[in-house]
Each structure stands twice: as structure tokens, then as C-alpha cells.
Amino acid sequence: MSDLFSSAGLETEAPRPLADRLRPQTLEDVVGQDHVLGPEGPLGRMLAQGRLSSLILWGPPGVGKTTIARLLAEKAGLEFDAISAVFSGVADLKKAFERARARRQAGRGTLLFVDEIHRFNRAQQDGFLPVAEEGIITLVGATTENPSFELNAALLSRCQVMVLKRLDAEALDKLLRRAEAEEGTTLPLTEDAREGLIAMADGDGRYMLNLAEELIALKPDAPLDLKDLSSVLQKRAPVYDKDREEHYNLISALHKSVRGSDPDAALYWLARMLSAGEDPLYLARRIVRMANEEIGLADPGAVHAALAAKDVYEFLGSPEGDLALAQAVVHIACAPKSNAVYAAWKAALRTAKGTGSLMPPAHILNAPTQLMKEVGYGQGYEYDHDVEGGVSGQNYFPTEMGKPPTFYEPKPQGREAALLERLERFRAVRAERAKRGD
Structure with missing residues (x-):
């Protein structure tokens, strides 16, 4: 059959993208995640002890979540079974669990990799709990979203969350060197353009390798500079979602x-x-x-x-x-900074909620009728504009509150410095009047 394909000028296998051909074959080949996979990292220590618990791999696109899951299965001696929450439903989950049970009965364990696990609803996420607790599967979920917001608390309590980092310039450059070795050529770029290519990838290794493959296929007559690179390649849009964590x-x-x-x-x-x-x-x-x-x-x-x-x-x-x-x-x-009004407002709200329906003191109540005047409304009120210094020092809080609280404390900077000086003078007048018992 292969001779028939060859004689017709066809290959028996479809061409594989560069990113797929460079997929790491061991955990040591994974770049940029030493904080998790290294000897001192949590996964490195776990594997050294010969165990593997259920995990959530949380990180941006193109950092190797799927590859890490596959290599973990291989390292732990587990069968690798993968599903995507984007394309799977309850029926697919049941089939995956049945396959895992059959393997368990045959003496083999299963690492069930669930890509985009946050796409499953709460009820579907709960479906993983019994099979994970029974040891039928070791669950490894991958997500680009914050697990704290997107995954059930019950599921999170049974999994360790591993935070994968976006690939830095050093890790991306290492991938480029591997790409050049795989293709047996050097990228047709100036040094500045090479740095620009790494910046275009924005931490996504898969995307960068796809760009590198385009450049190798381009075969320009001379190395491209940064301006040429921008004209032949489309920069990756920043990872940003206006209603998710990045926002x-x-x-x-x-x-x-x-x-x-x-x-x-x-x-x-x-x-x-x-x-x-x-x-x-x-x-x-x-x-x-x-x-x-x-x-x-x-x-x-x-x-x-x-x-x-x-x-x-x-x-x-x-x-x-x-x-x-x-x-x-x-x-x-x-500008000079002060959160004094903000802090005063929050304190005033707390006090207002705690004091219920206390009435203002009688001397600042309006007395539009004779009856109100007779029962003491407005009695003893002093009109501040007629007082020397413009401040009478009377109490304006409910009498039942006792000593008036202080909410607003101006900062000694910007325009509030002058306000602080004035308020200190006003508060001194009130304190003196309170001391006299007026």
C-alpha cells in the first residue's frame, strides 16, 4: 500500500506541524515550568515519592498543560485518556469512567485529562468526585481561568492546583533553537527581529512555533528586520477577556x-x-x-x-x-493622596447602621409649630454665623451617643493640610464647650 502512495507522489502520513513535532518527550524537556516540575517543585517531589494526586493545571494558552498531563501519565505508569469539556457532555464522561473502571479491573490505572475543565457546569464537575475518591481515575484538569471562581469548592478540595507560568523570553528562545535544529536551518531574522518574534508570541510557545514555521517556509532572500517581520506576521492579540480575571x-x-x-x-x-x-x-x-x-x-x-x-x-x-x-x-x-473622606464615610456608615433611629438633639430640631416650641424643639440653638470665630461648638450628634465620634481625619498634605488646621481649631472649641457642660 505504501508503494502505491509513493508512486502517486503521496505520503502515508499527513504532515505534522512543527509545534507537534517538537512536543516534549519527557518532563525534563518541558521549558519554563521548573517551579512546578523541577526536583524542588511540587510535582517533582510528588513523582520522586512515587505518587500522583489529582491536579488542576492552571495557566495561559500555549504553556504545555496537555503535554505535561500526558508525560505525567507516562511517568506514573497510568493510561492516558483525554477529553475536552468543549466537545463533551455527560454521556462522554460516563464512557470515560467506564473505560477507567475496566482498566482498573485489569490492574491498570487511568489518568483522565480534562481540557478546559472550567467549561463543565457545577453538576458535571460534581460527577468527577466519586470516581476520583474511589481511585478509579487520577483527574488532571486544565484551565486558563482562575479555579477559585470557575470550579466547585468540592472539586478543588480534592485536587492540588498547579500554577503554570507564561513562557518568558529565555524559555521561548530555547524553543526557537529547538525549532531551528528540527528544521536544520536558522530563522531568517536579524537579532532585533528575533527578539520581536519572541515578544509577538506573548508567552505562548505553541503560537511562536507556528510563527517560526511560517518564517521558515517563507525563505526570504535576506534576513528580515523588525519592520519586515511586522509586515509579514500578525501579532498575537493580548490575552484579555473583559469579564474574566485578566480584566x-x-x-x-x-x-x-x-x-x-x-x-x-x-x-x-x-x-x-x-x-x-x-x-x-x-x-x-x-x-x-x-x-x-x-x-x-x-x-x-x-x-x-x-x-x-x-x-x-x-x-x-x-x-x-x-x-x-x-x-x-x-x-x-x-496628585497628593488622601483616603480620609473615604475612610470617614465607611466609619460613618457603620456607626449609622449601629445606632438605629436615634433622634437629633432637640436644639437642632426645627420648630415650625407652637407645640414643637413648647416641647423644646430648637431651644438653645446658637446661630454659628453670629458667634465669634463662626463656630459655636454645640453638639450635633444624638445625645444618647455620648461623646461625639470622630470620622474625618484629614491628611497633612495637599489641600487637606489647611483643612486639618481648621478642624483642629473647631474641635478644640467643641471639646472646651463639652468640658464646661454647656
Whole structure:
């Protein structure tokens, strides 16, 4: 049969992609995951002790989750059985469990690899519990999503979560050298273009090997520089999902960079989110929130700058309006910081919820009727504008609360420094009056 194929100019096997041909054959060949697979890593120690528990492999695309699962099965002497949650349902799970039971009866164990395990619903995830507990399968699930949010607590309690890292430049360069050795050639790139290719991969080894295969097939007359590389290859879109963990990670990084008064880092995270397709008006809302939470009265103009940026963006749109968001981010990152109003508001809310329906003191109650005046409403109230210094020092909290609480503590910086000085004077007047018992 093979002679018939050869005589017709055909191969008996379909050509295999470079990434598949370079798939590691041993755990030692896996790059970039030594923190998990090395002798001191959790999987390395587990295998050295001759055991393998159920696992969740959590990491970005193209870092070797499927390959690691297959090699773990081989190392542990287990049959490798793989299903994908994208294409499988309850019937497929039952068949996989039946195959594992049959192997168990024949004295062989099964490593069941479940790709995209987070795609299974809660009930389907619960289906793994009894077969894993009975030892019928050793479950290895792979996910690109945070297991804390996407997997049942019951399933997580029976599995160890192994966090796989995106491949760094060193690991990706090692893969490129393997690709060159496999193909018996050197990538037709200048040094800068080679670094650019690694950057294009954005930590995804499989994607980078696919790009390398394209370049080798291209066979240019001269090595490509960085500009040529950008014109012949499509850069990988950043890993970003506006309703998943990456979204929350990046907005957290932006917010904390602003809080830490680092305008450069804040601009970087803003640019990352905008270039990944984040809704600019979502970012505008968050910038307004930051101005209130992190700056407050230390720079009252910050919230106005943030609101103006929102208005400018709505008027201009992208890309011109993006600059307004960048300007607001730099403003609030460089502004003096104070969370005093934010902290005061939270404390006031706690106290208000805890004191129920206490009435204001009688002297600050309105008395629009004669009856109200007769029962003491408004009696003894002092009009602060008529008092020397403009502050009477009267108590404005419910009498039952005793000593008035202090919520707002201005920071001694920015505009709040002057407020601190004024409040200290006002509070001294109140303290003196309370001491006199007025």
C-alpha cells in the first residue's frame, strides 16, 4: 500500500506541524515550568515519592498543560485518556469512567485529562468526585481561568492546583533553537527581529512555533528586520477577556499604580487595557472613582479632571479621546493622596447602621409649630454665623451617643493640610464647650 502512495507522489502520513513535532518527550524537556516540575517543585517531589494526586493545571494558552498531563501519565505508569469539556457532555464522561473502571479491573490505572475543565457546569464537575475518591481515575484538569471562581469548592478540595507560568523570553528562545535544529536551518531574522518574534508570541510557545514555521517556509532572500517581520506576521492579540480575571487583574494594577503615585506604571496599565479592547467609558468611571477614593480633598480638582476626561472622551471618541483619559490618569497619579473622606464615610456608615433611629438633639430640631416650641424643639440653638470665630461648638450628634465620634481625619498634605488646621481649631472649641457642660 505504501508503494502505491509513493508512486502517486503521496505520503502515508499527513504532515505534522512543527509545534507537534517538537512536543516534549519527557518532563525534563518541558521549558519554563521548573517551579512546578523541577526536583524542588511540587510535582517533582510528588513523582520522586512515587505518587500522583489529582491536579488542576492552571495557566495561559500555549504553556504545555496537555503535554505535561500526558508525560505525567507516562511517568506514573497510568493510561492516558483525554477529553475536552468543549466537545463533551455527560454521556462522554460516563464512557470515560467506564473505560477507567475496566482498566482498573485489569490492574491498570487511568489518568483522565480534562481540557478546559472550567467549561463543565457545577453538576458535571460534581460527577468527577466519586470516581476520583474511589481511585478509579487520577483527574488532571486544565484551565486558563482562575479555579477559585470557575470550579466547585468540592472539586478543588480534592485536587492540588498547579500554577503554570507564561513562557518568558529565555524559555521561548530555547524553543526557537529547538525549532531551528528540527528544521536544520536558522530563522531568517536579524537579532532585533528575533527578539520581536519572541515578544509577538506573548508567552505562548505553541503560537511562536507556528510563527517560526511560517518564517521558515517563507525563505526570504535576506534576513528580515523588525519592520519586515511586522509586515509579514500578525501579532498575537493580548490575552484579555473583559469579564474574566485578566480584566480585574489589570484594573487592579492601574488603580494601585495611581494610589502609589506612579504615573508611568499607571499609563502602562491604561495602555494595556485600551489596546486590549477595554471599554474606555468603563475606564473613565474607574478614574473618577480613584479620584474620590485615593485623593479626595487633598486635591479637590482631581475629580473634576476625571469627569472632564469622561466628557472629552464622549465628545471625541477614540483614538483622540484616549489622550484625555491618559491626562486624567497622570493628574491623579501625581496628585497628593488622601483616603480620609473615604475612610470617614465607611466609619460613618457603620456607626449609622449601629445606632438605629436615634433622634437629633432637640436644639437642632426645627420648630415650625407652637407645640414643637413648647416641647423644646430648637431651644438653645446658637446661630454659628453670629458667634465669634463662626463656630459655636454645640453638639450635633444624638445625645444618647455620648461623646461625639470622630470620622474625618484629614491628611497633612495637599489641600487637606489647611483643612486639618481648621478642624483642629473647631474641635478644640467643641471639646472646651463639652468640658464646661454647656
